[in-house]
Amino acid sequence: MSVGHTAVTTQPVVTCGGEREDCGIREVLDRIGDKWSVLVVVELAQGVRRFRQLQRAVPGISQRMLTLTVRRLERDGMITRTVHPTIPPQVEYALTPMGHSLTHLVRTLADWSAEHRDAIALARRDWDELNPGSGVR
Amino acid sequence: MSVGHTAVTTQPVVTCGGEREDCGIREVLDRIGDKWSVLVVVELAQGVRRFRQLQRAVPGISQRMLTLTVRRLERDGMITRTVHPTIPPQVEYALTPMGHSLTHLVRTLADWSAEHRDAIALARRDWDELNPGSGVR
DNA sequence: GGCAGTAGGTTCTTCTTGGTAACCACGACC
DNA sequence: GGTCGTGGTTACCAAGAAGAACCTACTGCC
Numbered sequence: 001m002s003v004g005h006t007a008v009t010t011q012p013v014v015t016c017g018g019e020r021e022d023c024g025i026r027e028v029l030d031r032i033g034d035k036w037s038v039l040v041v042v043e044l045a046q047g048v049r050r051f052r053q054l055q056r057a058v059p060g061i062s063q064r065m066l067t068l069t070v071r072r073l074e075r076d077g078m079i080t081r082t083v084h085p086t087i088p089p090q091v092e093y094a095l096t097p098m099g100h101s102l103t104h105l106v107r108t109l110a111d112w113s114a115e116h117r118d119a120i121a122l123a124r125r126d127w128d129e130l131n132p133g134s135g136v137r
Numbered sequence: 138m139s140v141g142h143t144a145v146t147t148q149p150v151v152t153c154g155g156e157r158e159d160c161g162i163r164e165v166l167d168r169i170g171d172k173w174s175v176l177v178v179v180e181l182a183q184g185v186r187r188f189r190q191l192q193r194a195v196p197g198i199s200q201r202m203l204t205l206t207v208r209r210l211e212r213d214g215m216i217t218r219t220v221h222p223t224i225p226p227q228v229e230y231a232l233t234p235m236g237h238s239l240t241h242l243v244r245t246l247a248d249w250s251a252e253h254r255d256a257i258a259l260a261r262r263d264w265d266e267l268n269p270g271s272g273v274r
Numbered sequence: 275g276g277c278a279g280t281a282g283g284t285t286c287t288t289c290t291t292g293g294t295a296a297c298c299a300c301g302a303c304c
Numbered sequence: 305g306g307t308c309g310t311g312g313t314t315a316c317c318a319a320g321a322a323g324a325a326c327c328t329a330c331t332g333c334c
Contacts, residue, residue, distance in 0.1 A: 038162045064314090120235075
């Protein structure tokens, strides 16, 4: 911003570590940014769970969404799926080490949220008062 | 809280800080989990930007999506929008302190992503080999 | 006069996400 | 014999997010 001989157009000050703009943020968000993944991970952080247990622990999730969510998490190596060939079949889901490291990340998110929740709610109220009926939400 | 006289069914081991399952994770993800917010925040972390600058810096974003994104970020108190009543009007976007704290969070996300990217890609390939044509993505 | 740039707004269409419901096999329970 | 519970799958559908294309109003440049 200050002195420049030939004008530095856009000097990267806080890049993401040498990568372009994106870094890998989009990848993470594509993975856990959906509606249910983090909730399932948080529940599995408490211990091994079966399908119905998960469904009951995550209120509002449908069978299909839970199926899709655990499949994706399994595919990404975040959880393991163990089938016991009993009748009726028992399927157990558990976090992998990588899935467990994800819980730390989730914790960071939660901490940030708790820290700024009030300020955000306040900012929203102020903004909504100044811009009534703008349709932004 | 601890010792229960009538059997504690599921003892929370890694709760999110006393709140239910959710904590504030969903709030954060609802805020930054969309396709563009983090990218705009990352770009603004480099300094003050104008509308067109942002649009050029975030490849692929449409005018409308950029408008919506900056409006929402402004509403949540993450960025400020300063209009200079010149002709043509100049509008400058900048991070607030809270928006800046968000960049730290984003950094954490990026670090986690960089650390586990390879392992995830590997897990995916293995899974896709074992489950061909399952339709999961 | 015509084009580019600036900061959007408006409308239309497409794509993705998530939800609902039905169905399966199998045994247990009543 | 009907229903429940288990762990799914499949088909269908509604809502919202995103994209594309057009519009404004204003000025400076050639």
